[in-house]
Structures are given as C-alpha cells and as structure tokens.
Amino acid sequence: MVSERLCGELQQAITALSWSGDGEFLAIASAGGELLLLDFRAGCEDLLRAEQDSSLDAIGFSADGQFLMAVGQAGELLLWELGGSGISPMALQPMPLGCGWLDAAALQPRGLLLAVAAGRQVRIWDGAVRQWRLETLDLPGTVQTLAWSADGLQLAASCHGELALWQPEGSAAAQPLRAPTASAGLALAFSPIADLLACGQMDRSLLLWPEAGRGQPWQFSGFPAKVRGLAWSDQPGRLAPPLAVASGDTVVLWQQGDRGERGWKPEPLLWHQQRVNALAFAPGSSLLATASADGSVALWDGRGRMRQPLEGEGQGFNALAWRPDGRRRPGPLVAMAGGGAQQ
C-alpha cells in the first residue's frame, strides 16, 4: 500500500513539516533551525535557513501558496514569498514579537490571515496588506495551541482553563466566545465537515463541542496520558466524521453512533510501544496514519483495523503529513524521523 520512496536528512531532529495546498512543495523544519523546501515539480531542494542553533517549531503555507511561514525559539515570525516552481523564495524581514519561544502559529484555510500565539495573545498578520492587524485575541494564560475552522472564519485558541473562539474577520463589536475548560488545551481541531470542535487536554480528557465551540461540550476522560494529538477524517461517518485521538502510546478512534450522551464509541488502536507524536487521516479516504516515538508508523482502516505497519530505522517519528493530492487517493504519506525523512 505504501512503500519507502525518499529518505532525506537534516542535521537536527525534525520538528514540523507542511505541504503546500497544491502538493508541489514540502517544507521541513528542524530543532536546529534548519528549513528545507522541496520543490517536486522542479525536482530540487532549497535550504531556506541553515542551522541557526535556535529551533523552528511551527511552519505552514498560505492557502494560495504565496507565503511560507515559520516560528520558533528566536521569537520571530519568519516569512518567505514563493515565486512558483523553480524560483527561489524571497525572505521577508524577520518580525520579532518579543514574547519568548513561539511554538504555535496557523495560516487561515481559504484566506491570507496568519494567527500567531504570542504569549497570552493571538496576533494576526494579514498577508493581503502584509501588516499586523490591530485587533488581538487576549487570553488569561499563555496560548497553548491554535486552530482555524475549515472555512477559515473561526479561530480557536486555548490556554490553561479557557478556550476562546474568535472571528477575526467578523464585526469589531463581536466579542470572542469563551468557554471554561478546567485544564490546558494542548490540541485543537475543527472537523473539516459537520461543525465540530475537539480539544485535547493536559488532564487526560477530551472536550468535543457539537456546534463549533458553542453550547455544552461532551467530555470524555480516562485517557492514559495527556491528549496531545487530534485528527478528523474528511469522510462522513454515520453522524459526525470519525475522530482519531493520540494519548501516550494509545490511539483512540471515536465514532458517533447517535446524538445522545453516550453516542460516541471509542475504539482503542493499540500497537505503538511509545508516545504517538502525530496522526492524520489521508485526504479523501478513511485511512489513518499514526507515527510514534518508537520509530514506527501504522496505517489503519476506517474500522480501526491495522492495514500496514511501517518500521523506520530506529529513530522516533515526530511528524507526518499526507500530500494533499486530488488525483491520487490516497496521496503519498510523509513521515519524519528524528533526523530524517521517509516518503
């Protein structure tokens, strides 16, 4: 089903990777501050940032493929303007935010807004005018993570004790919605279809809002460890689309059977020996990939049956991403090890 295609290496452990929306570019960041851009159409690679001895922790492409962003230990927002295949990207002036290590930033789907977690604020850089917006989203604690809704209209941010929902492009008078969470949200994900918001928490629980953060959430507790990874399928389930949750070495596949309190059924997927660091459903498919610190990747079908185990070369896997490719289903999977890449 999947075979090893490519094995690349950076000097330092890989922290993040991201495909451009058209699947033509793959960006790879490392804990040593390297940023490598692979250009598949031109068949070349470009080291945009050599080792700087300060980690990069979040990267991403704008929806239109115009910008590539990276944030990390240096506390600066780094941006490159992409000129297309075969053209070397142009670096914009780094923008220091003055609030320590940056590890959460997310580009808007279907838009040009970039949300950056800067201490207790979420700041918005607007790619259309290349400026910071004046409005910010303020939280009572340090922002742990961020997520945009699939339509790009809503932004969710979490800190210890609170989840805030904001519409950066709504009217200025529209106040953010705030929901108490009793713990720190470590992972946030809106479902690509239906209108659900999931929040994985430090206290080993999962919150699930049926109406994109409004109303009363379902709360599921008793996970074996912090809930640090979430992935929604883009395929409709019986009601909601399936949700995969990573907690320690365990992956739990949740499916909604009915709309009642007990309507969500968990299916534990037990195979990894160490912490599951990343998981993602293949676009347009119910195939789930999970990557672990034990150096293995597993592929699961929509009913939670193991389809294929993939072993690396001993190093743990930190990240994975499916290529968003409309022509081939599922597109290639990229999994990243501590120091290398496998496709």
Added chain:
Amino acid sequence: MAFSSAVPAAERLPVTVLTGYLGAGKTTLLNRILTHEHGLKVAVIVNEFGEVGIDNQLVIDADEEIFEMNNGCICCTVRGDLIRIIGNLMKRRDRFDHLVIETPGLADPAPVIQTFFVDEDLRDELRLDAVVTLVDLKHVLQHWEAEEVQEQLAFADVLVLNKTDLVDESERRSIEQRIRAINPVARLLTTSGADVPMDQILGVEAFELERALSLDPGFLLEEHAHEHDDSVGSLAFVEERPMDLDRLGTWLSDLVAERGPDLFRMKGIIQLQGEDNRYVFQSVHMLLDGDFDRPWKDGERRCTQFVIIGRDLDADRLRAGFSSCVA
C-alpha cells in the same frame, strides 16, 4: 502519589533548580555555570531575559505561569510555562546535558520541584538533581519573615551562603544556626561572589533515594527539635528499635493527606523489622517515595533517622505518630 519514574535515572536529563531571594546572587552564579570549564553543556531557563549577559541559544526565557491541576491542591500545582518550554527544548536534547532553572526571587520553589514529579512527560525525561538555594548573608535577616525566604531554605538540598565577606564570623555563625534550625539536612557551602565548586552544585543527585541522606553523613547523631519563633522549622527523630513498614506507610500517608501543604520535605533512613537492608524515604509535600537500599554495614549504628521540614510542626503529636510505627 509516588514520585519515581519508570525510566532509569541514567536515561533522564539532570535538572538543578536554583532559588534565592532578590539580590542573593543567582545571576552571578548562573554566569559562572555558563562560563565555567566543567565539561558540561548546560541549558539555562531564566525568569528575566537579558539578566544573564551571555549570548547563548541555550539561555531561554520563561514567564512563570502556575497551573493548578487539581482544584487548587497545592501539591498538584506546577509550572505550566516550564512544561511547554522544556517540551520544546527536549527536542534539542543532544545539544546539552544538564538543565538549570532559575526561579524568581519572590517565588515558592515547590511548584517547580513538583513539575518534575507530576508532569508525565517531564517525569520520564528529566530527573531533579538538587535544589540549590543562594542566601545573601548580609541581608537575609531583613527578609527573614518573608514566606518565600523560609520556603527556599526549607526546600534546599544545597545552601550556598553567599557574601560571607560582608559579615563577620559571629553574624555568619548565628545565621547558620537559624538556617540549620529550618533545614538540618542540606549541604552548606560558604562563599563570596557566588564562587562555589561546580561539582558541589551540579550532579549532586540529591533526589536519588540512595543519595537522599548521604550528603551529610551522621547528620543526626542525636534527636533534636529546633526551638525557634520561626513558623518554618524542622524535627528530627532517631529510633533504635526497628520500625514496621505497614504502620509507617499508613502514618505517613495519613499525615500528608492531613498536613501535606505544611510539610515541605521529609527524609528518612529506616531500620525495618526483619530486614537486612536499609529503607530510604523522602517526600515533597504530598509526593512520597520510598525503597529498599543497601544492607546495613557491619559496625554501622543500626537506627532510624527521620527529618521533617515544615510549617507549624506539632512536635509532640508528630513524635507520638512516629513512635507508634515501632514494630
């Protein structure tokens, strides 16, 4: 709650927590740690960026943020900022082999210490090496009533009495006595300019059970309770008769359930009925840890030594509770 990790200590990264009131010399000591040729690559987490005047990508700023994990229970209070920053930093683990964390001058060190035992990630990736507290001999008496000062003294494994050049011998001795009344088990170093041998503050292994009480051998030749007006103090018990592990365990778990927030640290070497090996024990607030240690040596004085450091200790009641654990 036990505070050992399933991961062997040798595989975890050692962490030194550096505390001390404002002006005690923490920054001077941090600069020494960063420039000293001790062969260790040290990463430092500071609470105010720029105070350490050394350009180094392994000096990282953290903004103290307290997470109350369990309805405000003091023993489940941790530093959320450290969990996040150290989580990021551990991806670069091959770049350093020791971590030093500076706590703010006006902070209780307990949340930092507990972070390394309570947080599931940090517990398995790091091990607390020692709490090092700097004391400004010239000014400490002016701040003596500050809760933070007494907590910092109480939690210390190593006490660096700094600025000894600014006080005379009798002042120093009197301060030392008052400090000993709060903390009879810490290693004492006296210096000026925060100039201490690095091997006395890094690689101490004070939280390794087998080392927990070995810093100052024979520290409790006689039992004593220090009578002082300070609300924070210590009690030390010595018992020649063997103890019963079940009774001791019940007494300790009841004790921390009731008085946990006031019990800063406890340490003990226990002589158990019918056991040839020593049993060693330590606690931080409500976190308890105990295990069998080496056999008693021939000629070694076989007795139980037990120290409690805490606030408003009721000596008679604690003594009675301890004695009820005799087998």
